[in-house]
Amino acid sequence: MTPTADLVIVNGRVFDGSVRTGHTAVAVASGRIVRVGSDERVRELAGEDTRVVEAAGAVIHPGFVDAHAHAVFAGVERLSIDLTSAASVDETLELIRAGAERTTSEWVTGGGWSHELLPMPTRQQLDAIVPDRPVALSDAGHHTLWVNSRALELAGVDRDTPQPHNGHVHVDEHGDPTGYLNESAAELVGRVVPPSTDDEMHAGLLNAQEYLWSLGVTGWHEAILGEYNGKADATPAYLRGIAEGSVPSAVSGALWVPPGLTVDEVPALVERFVGLRERNAAAGFDTSTAKAMIDGVPHGETAALLEPYCTHSDDGFAGELHFDEAAIREFVTRLDAAGFALHLHIMGDRGIRVALDAIEEARAANGSGPRHHIAHLSMVQPDDARRFGTLGVTANIQGLWAAPDPFVVSMIGEERMLSGYPFRTMADGGAELAMGSDWPVSPADPWLAIHVVVNRWAPLPPGVEAPPLPAGVEPPTLDAEHQSLSLEQALAAYTSGSSSLVLGRPGRIRVGERADLAIATADPFALPAAALVSVQTAVTIVGGEVVFER
Template sequence: ALVPDRPAYLVNRDHHGAWVNSRALQAAGIDARTPDPADGRIERDADGAPTGMLQEGAANLIGRLLPPVTLEQRITGLLRAQALMHSLGVTAWQDALLGEHANLTDPTDAYLATAADGRLTARVVGSLWWDRSRGTEQIDELVARRTAGTRGRLRCTTVKIMQDGVAENGTAALLGPYLDGCGCASDNSGISFVPPLDLQKYVTELDARGFQVHFHALGDRAVREALDAVEAARTANGRTDTRPHLAHLQVVHPDDIGRFRELGATANMQALWAAHEPQMDDLTIPFLGPERSAWQYPFGDLQRSGATLAAGSDWPVSSPDPIEAIHVAVNRVLPDAAPGTPVFLPEQRIGLDAALTAYTAGSAYVNHLDDVTGSITAGRLADLVVLDRDPFAAPTEEIGATHVLETFVGGERVYAAG
């Protein structure tokens, strides 16, 4: 009714699904007879007709029909994103998706263009997207893209493997079934996008070729499958310096906490998500149940186990502001939470020093930049951020009020407030 005259495609905030209208379904030939793809789900009404909600890989059925984005538009978007990052004190990042996937346009050529002419002022590691519809035959292509993607401040030395989805739509891979609306076990345990034994084979070969592997691992089954793949690679290749990391870690089985340190797998936190808010309270906790809900974002347990912690935002899924996320890592409450909001799993809080380290030295480590930046040390590059206050000098409840005044990359000022 709102958009009757042309196809419409609206992407979820988390990029794990899309909402489309009837014209879009018609354009893609999707109807009640269309089967769910292996890596996604078409939501249907009681008669089996598609409702317009497409989860995970099902969104690709429409996404492939989107009009192309020009190189000029991609460069404009990249530079706008870079300016935002610098304003928040970000001097370097890992882009989790360089390649073609769903509705997302590959930004590699924009990175290469700006790296060549000096407009890329941040230090960027590009994660080359693993095509889960293919196997090891794509690795030679990834090696070639790694060579071509090393220019200026860009290094495409990582491969991103999306092992599962998200809990809110029931696609995060769990060791046991989700609960239904009545609190009973359902017939759904989520999706492992790459079969576990195949994952071990792929990661072992990627590791042997010198790639870092960046896992999207959100559910406890996906976390275990990713750790098993790292273990297989370590067994076959020895302990190399490829620094694999698992991102998101929403639900981690207690038996797997110690494996991060044992295997040298970095725990890549998105700390902003570890708080009570509607997505957590309405769409997650009721469907995980009390036991698994208590395993969410176990930053404290991981730190106590000796795991290496790194941290990022997963922007544009949520805010890229490190200060907001550090506030949550320390307090397990959002900076703007209403008075009386309960602390989310308070035993998983970490100290301000540990949180700041994860967002500086930890991220430098996971990006293989720890020999040149990540700490204020004589002889290292002057990648520096000036804050408007000492966050250690006030109560932890005030961390979120901190603001960036200036950002420097390699001694060059790339942002100044006002």
């Protein structure tokens, strides 16, 4: 006998995680979906105490699952100095000034500043605001650190500091550090920044969860667990939240493989990861994924390319891998054999090819195994894009990045930009798709990402004008429309695709499934594609409980 529903949603259109169905209503009891069908059939389960939610013709869909987020870092940043809302240099500096006045700690920290607004920020700009306390601010991409003179002094970084491998300390015409540090160079200062306390990280996690609920996100994958770039391990925050019940969202995480790992160090790392996986699983936290950054980012010329950057046509510089190729093959094969899924950050086409070769070698050695996934996909050669399906590698898509970027075009050229984010080629080749935001690197709004994946152009926020292009750079005229996904493909990737990949559950609206649901403000299938950006989340439901209402 079907129980009386605790919650019924009526007058909607159900997208079940795969297709838009003819159903209009969903009933929930004890945290599970107990009926999907017409309004009339679902209302049969309503009792005196049943809550009825009116969808007003909008789509009812599985809750979004973010397959690549740094939720704890994002929440901590939101509670410190969050620069992501700044639309000008003056606004950025004012937010820093206000944040420095607000905080009582020795270090002034935060992040989210824009490279488009501040291509090469300097320590002098920060010195003018905070001359006597150290300041360290991550860029929006979190691959670059902007610091003041006091921070450089405390870290011992000066004109005599050697350039680190896979990083760059930018210097002025006198040879002194400018306060702009890329990749591993950021760690020179990051290692002396006091890490967030366990209480601060737990507060950040709860702040992030509440914000993600407002976007219809009911679960996510924490993409780095471990000490990273001066940041503390986020694992204790999750274990505490799960134990005390303050994190009802479905979550998983990836154990961090540090750059520079050598072949000889791989066995000990795998042994340590196995122990961490068992300990965390006993506490209800799935950490059966290992995360590695195979290369860096094109903005900082640290992505590993097959051909030189356009800006280095004279010296042939094409970026570098963060590991020796032998080490990549070794840790991919050994982690695959131990049952770990690989979550690989890769931005350059050389990095993609090296990683796919390593996964192919692991499959030959170990047979079929965990679902590995590659995130970002900013440059992929066509032949390599077609290998994803053959090798069973999931495309972990950050959709917002798939719009043409004039700054990247100036560094890699139009041909390589056109080969980027080849979602259609991957899907047509049989690759499974998942989606995530990389928040706080980019906004966490799934509907905004879906808009870009379907339309291949990014709308600007209201009142925000596009920043001026660098001298000599023309707006990109790339026709990437052939790589667009359909709305159905994109919505499936951000719901059932991500859920099955990082949570190990179907992420579907069907009887018996956990009731992680969202109701949109409209039916996107009834809108022109260009209007997808207008869709928001009206209601979010986690485990059968309404946790957000717009």
